[in-house]
Amino acid sequence: MAKKTVKFVCQNCGYESPKWMGKCPQCNQWNQMVEEIKAPKRKGFFLHTEPGSETKAAPITSIESKEEKRTKVDFWELNRVLGGGIVAGSLVLIGGDPGIGKSTLLLQVSAQLAKRAYNVLYISGEESAKQTKLRADRLKIDTDHLYVLPETDLSMITQAIDELNPGFVIIDSIQTIYHPEITSAPGSVSQVRESTAQLMRIAKTKGIAIFIVGHVTKEGSIAGPRVLEHMVDTVLYFEGERHNAYRILRAVKNRFGSTNEIAILEMKESGLEEVQNPSEIFLEERTKGASGSTVVASIEGTRPVLVEIQALLAPTFFNMPRRMASGIDHNRVTLIMAVLEKRAGLLIQNQDAYLKVAGGLKVDEPAVDLAIAVSVASSFRDQPTKADDCIIGEVGLTGEVRRVSRIEQRVQEAAKLGFKRAIIPKNNLGGWAPPEGIEVIGVSSIQEALQVALGG
Structure with missing residues (x-):
């Protein structure tokens, strides 16, 4: 019998080494090198064609381009995040913290598609069929076009897809699926990479839209190799706090639509419901006449x-x-406080500062600087801002207020x-x-903005 050859693979970045190392030289993480048996090299395939078919180079002018066929769901917020609906043959990755509602969202979407007579195959690698049925009963899902398969073997999943020929497939989750030809454990870099490549081939050759759930690390990024996010067509992050009713579905990659789109959903006993007017929701509990409170129009997607x-x-x-910030970049807060002290003459170097975005939303654009x-100045002076003021603008290091994009849409909102x-x-x-x-008031400096907003 031929001697088995082994390799050591970093479970964080996928770096391979013939010997074990305590620290990965590529991502500098400790104790991530895991021993795996080398699999025999197999002939590659092109993901967008039938296996065995030949491909030839062609002028780009001779290639037909047409609008992708999309299927809309009842969640119009999700349709917008996906670029107008679910594209046939696409591979969508959804990541989020445990218990945030990923399985609930996908089960609701599956039911909406099944009610339109589409066959939907829900692959559950973490729960039994009875557990999935209990969740479906709680969500009041009752349709014969939704099929549930508790399976983790990729070969059995492929066989079920060939037999049923569904229009949509849900994989919950990719870290539990294993390829029988790969000797490493489920969830390892090799398993995740090979399983995703196989699912990508199925999606492209059969025109089946596949949603896969991905676990996240404690830092909040998708667990497994970074190549996972490069392989899929769309990457969605499901964000929010378990003790907060609102959830944010954020697109960070989309080959069929705009990136940085967000959908805001509310978790209720009957499942997730979309929020049609998020601005009103985030401002409904605002206290009027309180110092340290401002409203800004942020562009999300x-x-x-x-x-x-x-x-x-x-x-x-x-x-x-202390400098603490929730929903805002900590470094941005530190920078703006330094500008206030240097350019506006506020002595805040001996003050603890706590900032947050109400409602659990995260904002990360320069237009929130002025707000x-x-x-900060309102809280320091204990002067309330006007409840009907909306403040928009970027602040520079010299104290100037710089222009921002799409100002007309912000003011209209x-x-x-x-x-x-x-x-x-x-x-x-x-x-x-x-x-x-x-009334629209233009300001050119941070001192002028404080004069208008606070009267001094």
Whole structure:
């Protein structure tokens, strides 16, 4: 018998080595090298053609291009995140924290597709058929076109797909699926890579849309090799806190639509329900007349969303003041506080600062800088901002307020929700007409913005 050859594979980045190492030289992570038996090399295949068929180079002008066939679901928010619906033959990866609602979302989507007479195959690698049925009963799902298969062997899954020929397949989750020809354990780099490649071939050759669930690490990224996110067509992150009713489905990669789109869903006893007007939801519990509270119109994907930014400053009892931020980048908060101290003359170096975005949303764009600065100054001076003010703008290191993109959409969203004033960069004033009912004030510096928003 031929001697088995082994290799050591990093479970974090996929780096391979002929010998064991305590620290991976590629990703610098410790104790991630796991011994695996080398599998025999197999002939590769092109994922977008039938196995065995030949492909030849062709001029790009001779290639036919047409709009992808899409299937819409009842979640219009999900349709928008996917770029208009589910594309036939696409491979979609959904990641999120344990218990956030990934399985619930996909089971609801499966039921919506099955009610339209599409055959849907739900592969459960983590739960039995009875457990899946209990969740379906709780969600009041009752349709004969939804098939459940508790299986982790990829060869058996492939056989079931060939027999049923479904229009949609759900894999829950990819870390539990194993390829029988690969000797490593399920969830390892080799298993995840090979299983995903096999599912990609099935999706492209049969025109089946496949959703796969991916576990996440404690840092919040998809577990397994980074190549997993490169192979799939769409990557969605399901975000939110388990003790918060609202969930955010965020697209970070989409070959068939825009990236950075978000869908906001609410978890209820009957399952997930979409939120049609997220701006109203995030502002409904806002306290009027409180200091340290401002509203900013943030762009998430293609939609403007109004969110409340809260700040609380208090004298510190430590040698090093604390800076804590939830929903905002900590480094952005530190930078803006330094600008306020240097350019606006606020002595806040001896103040503890706590900032958060109300509602659990995460904002990460330069247009929220001015709202953060006004919130900090409002809390420091204990001066409330006006409840009907919306503050938008980027703050530079010299204290200037810089222009932001898509200002017209932001102001229109603020006017729609009843805001009376919009404080925006002065360079954004030209080239468009403000909507009725809202006063637009342009500012060029952070001192001028504080004068308008706080009166001093």
